[in-house]
Amino acid sequence: xxxxxxxxxxxxxxxxxxxxxxxxxxxxxxxxxxxxxxxxxxxxxxxxxxxxxxxxxxxxxxxxxxxxxxxxxxxxxxxxxxxxxxxxxxxxxxxxxxxxxxxxxxxxxxxxxxxxxxxxxxxxxxxxxxxxxxxxxxxxxxxxxxxxxxxxxxxxxxxxxxxxxxxxxxxxxxxxxxxxxxxxxxxxxxxxxxxxxxxxxxxxxxxxxxxxxxxxxxxxxxxxxxxxxxxxxxxxxxxxxxxxxxxxxxxxxxxxxxxxxxxxxxxxxxxxxxxxxxxxxxxxxxxxxxxxxxxxxxxxxxxxxxxxxxxxxxxxxxxxxxxxxxxxxxxxxxxxxxxxxxxxxxxxxxxxxxxxxxxxxxxxxxxxxxxxxxxxxxxxxxxxxxxxxxxxxxxxxxx
Numbered sequence: 001x002x003x004x005x006x007x008x009x010x011x012x013x014x015x016x017x018x019x020x021x022x023x024x025x026x027x028x029x030x031x032x033x034x035x036x037x038x039x040x041x042x043x044x045x046x047x048x049x050x051x052x053x054x055x056x057x058x059x060x061x062x063x064x065x066x067x068x069x070x071x072x073x074x075x076x077x078x079x080x081x082x083x084x085x086x087x088x089x090x091x092x093x094x095x096x097x098x099x100x101x102x103x104x105x106x107x108x109x110x111x112x113x114x115x116x117x118x119x120x121x122x123x124x125x126x127x128x129x130x131x132x133x134x135x136x137x138x139x140x141x142x143x144x145x146x147x148x149x150x151x152x153x154x155x156x157x158x159x160x161x162x163x164x165x166x167x168x169x170x171x172x173x174x175x176x177x178x179x180x181x182x183x184x185x186x187x188x189x190x191x192x193x194x195x196x197x198x199x200x201x202x203x204x205x206x207x208x209x210x211x212x213x214x215x216x217x218x219x220x221x222x223x224x225x226x227x228x229x230x231x232x233x234x235x236x237x238x239x240x241x242x243x244x245x246x247x248x249x250x251x252x253x254x255x256x257x258x259x260x261x262x263x264x265x266x267x268x269x270x271x272x273x274x275x276x277x278x279x280x281x282x283x284x285x286x287x288x289x290x291x292x293x294x295x296x297x298x299x300x301x302x303x304x305x306x307x308x309x310x311x312x313x314x315x316x317x318x319x320x321x322x323x324x325x326x327x328x329x330x331x332x333x334x335x336x337x338x339x340x341x342x343x344x345x346x347x348x349x350x351x352x353x354x355x356x357x358x359x360x361x362x363x364x365x366x367x368x369x370x371x372x373x374x375x376x377x378x379x380x381x382x383x384x385x386x387x388x389x390x391x392x393x394x395x396x397x398x399x
Contacts, residue, residue, distance in 0.1 A: 057086045057087075057088070057089060058086040058089050058098045058100075058119075059086070060084060060085065060086060063084045063085075063086045063098070063100055063119075064081060064084045066119065066156075066160060066162075067081060067084055067102065067154075067162065068081065069156045069160075070119075070153070070154035070155060070156040070160050070161075070162045071153050071154035071162060072154055073104075073106075074104070074154075077107070078106070078107055078108055079104045079105060079106055079107065080104060080105045080107065081102070081103075081104050082103045082104055082105055082112065083101070083102065083103035083104075083114070084100060084101075084102050084103075085100060085101040085102075086098055086099075086100050087099040087100055087101060094122055094123070094124055095120065095121065095122045096119075096120075096121040096122070097118060097119070097120055097121075098118070098119040098121075099116065099117070099118055099165055100116070100117050100118075100119065101114065101115075101116055101117075102114060102115055102116075102117050115164055115165075116164070116165040116167065117153060117162055117163065117164060117165055118150075118162075118163055118164070118165045119160065119161070119162050120160070120161045120163070121159060121160050121161075122159045123158045123159040124159065125159045125281065128280070128281050128283070129152055129155070129161050129163065129279070129280040129281050130152035130154070130155050130161070132205075132280040132281070132283035133149050133150065133151060133152045133163070133280050134152070135203060135205075135283075136149045136198075136201075136203075136280070136283075137149065137151065139201050139203060141197075145274070146193060146197065146273065146274060146275070147193065147194045147197035147198065147274075147275055147277075148274055148275070148276040148277070149276065149277050149278075149280060150163045150164050150165075150166050150276060150277070150278045150280075151163065151164045152164075163278070166269045166276045166278060168269040168270065168271040168276065169269065169270075170265065170266045170267075170268065170269055171187060171188070171191050171265040171266070171268040171269065171270050172264075172265040172266040172302060172303060172306065173266075174187045174270055175187060175188070175265060175299075175303045175308055175312060175313065175316055176303055176306055176307070176308045178312055180312075181309075181311050181312050181314075181315035181316075182315070184303075184312040184313070184315055184316040185315040185316055185318070185319035186319075187270050187316065188299060188315075188316035188317070188319050188320040188323075189319050189320065189322075189323045190270050190275060191265075191268050191270055191275055191295075191320060192295075192319075192320045192321075192323035192324050192327065193275060193323070193327070194268060194275040194277060195260070195263065195291050195292060195295065195324065195329070196323075196324060196327045196329055198257075198258050198259070198260065198291075199257040199258060199259075199288055199291075199329060199330060201257075201258050203258045205258055205259075205283065205284050205285040206284055206285065207256060207284060207285045207286070208259065208261060208282070208284035208285065208286050211261075211346060212246070212342075213242055213243075213245055213246035213338070213342055214246050215346075216238075216239065216242040216243070216246070216342055216345045216346075217239045217242065217243050217246075219345055219346065219348075219349040219353070220235050220238060220239040220242075220345060220349075221239070222349065222352075222353045223235060223345075223348055223349055223352055223353065223363065224236075226352045226353060226360075227352065227360055227363045230360075230363070230364075231363050231364060231367055234364075234367045234368065234371065235363075235367055237371065238341070238345070238367055238370055238371055238374075241341075241371070241374050242338070242341065242342060242345065242374075245338045245374075254287045255287075255288075255330070256285040256286060256287060257285065257286070257287075257288045257330065258283070258285065259283065259284055259285060259286035259287075259288075259290050259291050260277060260279075260280070260282065260283055260291050261281075261282025261283060261284055261286065261290070261291070262279055262281075262282045262294075263277075263291045263294050263295040263298075264279075264294075264295075264298050264302065265295075265298060265299055265302055265303065266302070267279045287331070287335065287339075288329060288330040288331035288335070289331035289332070289335035289336045289338065289339040290339050292320075292321070292324050292329065292331050292336045292339065293331075293335070293336045293337070293338065293339025293340035293341075293342065293343055294339060294340070294343045295320055296317050296320060296321050296336060296340045296343075296381070297317075297340040297341075297343035297344050297347070298343065298347070299313060299316045299317035299320055300313045300314060300316075300317045300369075300381060300384055300385060300388070301313075301344070301347060301366075301384075301388070303316070304388055310385050310388050310389050311385070313385065314381060314382065314385040317381055318378065318381055321336065321378055321381075324336075333377050333378060334377065337373040337374060337377045337378070337380065338373075338374065340370075340373050340380075340381075341369075341370035341371075341373045341374050344366045344367075344369055344370040344373075344384075345366075345370060347366065348362060348363065348366040348367070361391050362391065364387065365384065365387035365388050365390070365391055366384075368383065368384075368387055369381075369383055369384030369387060369388075372384060
């Protein structure tokens with residue numbers, strides 16, 4: 001953990017008593033009022049990417065015990081925990097996210113520090129975030145850089161990760177709050193610089209062996225089993241095209257680059273002059289188009305499913321793609337389109353098979369959108385957006 005840089009450096013101890021919640025005009029934000037009159041807004045779309053579920057405060061004693069186990073400096077006595085105030089706990093299926101305010105004495109430097117942290121708990125996960133974040137911090141993705149990652153504070157079993165809380169709004173929340181398509185597009189342009197910087201790194205990472213093109217055919221078979229005969233022809237053609245792309249992968253030598261693996265708009269935070277990424281557990285080596293195609297697809301469907309205007313989402317997705325292209329990213333437009341289609345298949349499979357949301361109304365737009373991307377490249381985004389406008393917005397699992 002020696003590469004950790006806490007945003008803002010040393011501070012006086014945080015005021016932490018008298019916390020209460022109040023709903024704001026923005027339905028995905030909770031404002032926490034502190035006893036000295038200060039307030040902190042917590043974006044519920046990050047870090048939990050929540051679209052439904054309850055929340056409750058973690059007990060302070062439980063928080064202290066968890067921090068003492070997870071943070072090496074606390075466990076070894078290099079730091080002394082002075083204050084640990086739980087602010088908000090959000091549940092998302094098997095995952096639990098707790099925002100907290102923490103103050104400690106650093107006995108090495110002889111000063112008091114504090115920080116806003118997030119604790120992610122998921123017993124099913126073996127967290128790689130700390131290792132991946134340390135590698136990226138070593139490569140210059142720290143505070144002050146154009147592209148950054150949230151710094152880890154520690155990990156412990158079973159499935160506990162402690163990291164800094166990024167104070168900015170997520171890209172998803174930024175897109176939902178954007179007043180015009182141009183504002184949404186500008187935020188997406190800035191976000192695209194993060195993946196360009198990541199792919200420029202000379203970073204040794206293990207190759208990913210999950211959620212590739214080979215997974216699409218079995219996923220589409222399961223989708224067809226749920227969807228019935230209504231879209232069987234389109235689903236069959238989509239499976240054939242993606243199988244062909246997977247065969248091309250195996251036949252050719254694709255140069256792998258550093259890849260985030262889950263470049264969802266809720267995993268990026270945009271601030272003036274900086275973009276910060278969270279959820280680094282899936283960082284690995286992949287083909288350059290993987291992250292770009294995934295982001296392009298989710299920049300359309302995720303804000304739309306969260307209730308945002310489809311034109312904002314389409315503009316954001318297109319300008320992200322264009323920024324990557326004009327930034328001389330190594331992925332070809334053809335491969336970006338293939339990976340965007342794959343991401344739509346994965347998302348549709350999550351909806352119908354993994355989470356069983358019964359969103360059969362998404363089969364047509366997602367399938368036709370994926371085919372349009374494979375047939376026409378970037379123009380396919382407009383086809384996807386046009387089809388999405390005909391779907392009634394209902395609660396969906398992909399948000």
